[in-house]
Structure formats: structure tokens, C-alpha cells
Amino acid sequence: MNLEPSTRESVAEMLRTRGITPTHQRIEIALVLLEKRWHPSADQILAAVNVRCAETSKATVYNTLKLFLDKGLVRELIVDPNKVFYDSNTSVHHHFYDVVSGEITDIAAAGVRVDGLPPLPAGMVPAGIDIIVRTRPGL
Amino acid sequence: MNLEPSTRESVAEMLRTRGITPTHQRIEIALVLLEKRWHPSADQILAAVNVRCAETSKATVYNTLKLFLDKGLVRELIVDPNKVFYDSNTSVHHHFYDVVSGEITDIAAAGVRVDGLPPLPAGMVPAGIDIIVRTRPGL
DNA sequence: TTGGAACCTGGACTTTGTCTAATTGGATTT
DNA sequence: AAATCCAATTAGACAAAGTCCAGGTTCCAA
Numbered sequence: 432m433n434l435e436p437s438t439r440e441s442v443a444e445m446l447r448t449r450g451i452t453p454t455h456q457r458i459e460i461a462l463v464l465l466e467k468r469w470h471p472s473a474d475q476i477l478a479a480v481n482v483r484c485a486e487t488s489k490a491t492v493y494n495t496l497k498l499f500l501d502k503g504l505v506r507e508l509i510v511d512p513n514k515v516f517y518d519s520n521t522s523v524h525h526h527f528y529d530v531v532s533g534e535i536t537d538i539a540a541a542g543v544r545v546d547g548l549p550p551l552p553a554g555m556v557p558a559g560i561d562i563i564v565r566t567r568p569g570l
Numbered sequence: 571m572n573l574e575p576s577t578r579e580s581v582a583e584m585l586r587t588r589g590i591t592p593t594h595q596r597i598e599i600a601l602v603l604l605e606k607r608w609h610p611s612a613d614q615i616l617a618a619v620n621v622r623c624a625e626t627s628k629a630t631v632y633n634t635l636k637l638f639l640d641k642g643l644v645r646e647l648i649v650d651p652n653k654v655f656y657d658s659n660t661s662v663h664h665h666f667y668d669v670v671s672g673e674i675t676d677i678a679a680a681g682v683r684v685d686g687l688p689p690l691p692a693g694m695v696p697a698g699i700d701i702i703v704r705t706r707p708g709l
Numbered sequence: 710t711t712g713g714a715a716c717c718t719g720g721a722c723t724t725t726g727t728c729t730a731a732t733t734g735g736a737t738t739t
Numbered sequence: 740a741a742a743t744c745c746a747a748t749t750a751g752a753c754a755a756a757g758t759c760c761a762g763g764t765t766c767c768a769a
Contacts, residue, residue, distance in 0.1 A: 454747065473726080488749050493726065512651045512756075513724070593716065612756080627718050632757065651725075652755070
């Protein structure tokens with residue numbers, strides 16, 4: 432998903448076009464994902480949604496993220512087994528992960544392009560592709 | 571690590587050259603990692619070590635894997651937050667993950683080469699780079 | 710033989726995510 | 740409006756993977 436000044440109504444519309452019933456909770460979660468250029472974890476999303484106003488349960492956040500994943504609305508960034516983030520920018524791009532700050536930034540945002548991803552064996556299609564370059568400062 | 575017909579003694583030797591005290595448990599774990607072309611999980615390693623003979627605790631397996639990681643003896647393959655595997659082949663190569671069988675195979679083994687990995691921003695060095703292409707059969 | 714350092718251990722604990730049974734909300738029917 | 744229905748949501752119990760810790764071994768050196 433990649434729309435700009437998102438209102439509750441524009442988000443509801445987008446969900447409908449993807450075949451997702453736009454419930455209150457789903458709209459709030461989508462708004463949180465879109466509200467700034469960030470890569471929140473499930474935990475951060477839960478916290479952000481509940482700060483806004485809406486009471487939303489952990490189960491719903493996980494259900495909704497899985498739904499959005501299935502429908503291609505978000506991408507899952509697995510930096511480490513216990514560091515999983517969600518990216519509402521689903522266009523093909525890659526990420527730097529800063530070991531020190533724990534933050535993720537788009538490689539595109541750092542002015543870098545990537546080419547030459549490998550072809551797949553016959554009969555297989557990608558279910559997900561990503562490069563995460565884990566970095567640490569200095570040597 | 572990449573030696574061929576590994577004996578307990580040749581493994582001990584290799585560990586020593588890397589500055590690792592070759593304890594009984596570490597040798598057993600290294601042997602398990604080297605014994606065939608596979609990509610075991612921590613659990614599988616624990617099971618395999620304890621089948622062989624040696625009683626080894628979960629904590630030791632995790633400690634040892636972390637140590638081997640630090641020393642560059644193994645690579646960690648994170649397919650999914652709950653699917654983490656270890657690869658004793660530390661040369662630069664990439665992997666296919668088969669969603670159906672749950673197995674990992676080297677991309678090199680499938681006759682594919684990868685070029686064009688992205689440069690890093692100034693002041694950063696990679697702590698780990700990998701591409702995992704998750705696949706599912708057919709369309 | 711004693712002391713100390715590195716290593717190993719079992720088990721409790723934490724974290725992240727999943728499951729389930731009960732409840733809610735809201736659209737549709739009567 | 741009342742009744743009905745079903746997808747969506749919920750709280751909280753549960754599971755899996757990994758971490759932590761306090762005590763126990765092993766081994767080497769003095």
C-alpha cells in the first residue's frame with residue numbers, strides 16, 4: 432500500500448478494493464503502518480494503535496498483519512528471529528539494518544540501487560525475496 | 571569451516587587455530603555441523619549430538635553456536651523467525667528455501683550465480699549478508 | 710593439593726507469536 | 740424493531756525458541 436495523505440475513509444476504500452472488510456481495527460492498523468516512513472514491529476504497532484484510541488488486542492494485530500501480508504499490503508522484514516518488522520512500502524527495495532540503533536532504513540533512501548537478483552529453478556516462484564544487510568559501525 | 575573427512579582430531583586442530591578451546595562438546599557440535607551437506611537448526615544439532623553419544627545441554631549448543639558465529643565458523647540462515655538454520659559453509663553463497671519440504675539448498679548447488687550485491691554506506695561494514703529466496707511450488 | 714578460570718549443566722524464565730472458546734458488531738431478514 | 744447470522748474480535752492460556760543464572764566440573768598451573 433502506498434497512498435499519501437491517508438484518511439480513515441481512503442484507507443477503508445483501499446482495503447475494500449483488495450477484498451478486505453474494512454473494520455475499525457484494520458483501518459487503525461493500516462493508518463499506523465502508513466503514518467510515517469517507519470518499519471514497526473508487531474509490538475510497536477499494537478502500542479501505537481492503542482495510544483491513538485482504539486482498544487485492539489494482540490491477536491487482532493497478528494491476524495491483521497497476516498491478512499495484510501497475504502493480500503500483499505505489507506512486507507515482513509526479518510532481521511533476526513526476534514526482530515521482525517513490517518513495511519507498508521511493498522515496491523521492490525532493500526534495507527540496511529543498523530545493529531547499534533536497531534533501526535531500519537531503505538537502501539533506496541541511502542542512494543543505492545540493486546541489480547542482478549538470481550533466477551529461480553523451474554517450477555518455483557518467489558513467495559518473498561529480501562536482502563537485509565546487517566551493519567555495525569566502523570570495523 | 572570447510573574441511574573434508576573430519577576426524578575428532580582434525581576438528582580440534584581447526585578450532586585451536588581459530589582460538590577456540592576444543593572441548594569435547596564443541597568438537598561434537600562441529601562434527602555434527604560438518605558430517606553432511608545439511609543446514610540443521612539448533613534443535614536438530616542438539617538431537618544429533620546427543621544421539622552420537624555425548625550428553626550436551628541446550629545452553630551449551632546455543633553458547634557454542636554463538637561462539638562459532640562470532641569466530642566466523644558458521645553462518646546463520648534466518649528463513650523465518652521460527653526457522654533458523656546453521657551452515658558450516660561460510661563461503662559467499664545463497665539459498666533456496668522450499669516452503670513445502672522445509673528444506674534449504676544452496677543456490678550454487680542449483681547452478682546459479684549471484685552478482686550485484688549493494689555497496690554499503692561509508693563507515694559501515696557488513697555483519698552478515700544473505701539472500702533467502704522463499705519458494706512455493708507451481709504458481 | 711590447592712586455586713582459579715573456563716566451561717558445562719538443569720531448570721527457571723522471557724519473549725514472541727499462536728490457539729481457542731466466548732463475545733461482539735453490524736448487516737440482513739422477518 | 741426483533742431475530743438471526745457470521746465474520747471479526749477478545750482475553751488469556753498456551754507453545755516454541757532462546758536466554759539467564761547459580762552451582763558443579765574439569766583442567767591446568769603453581
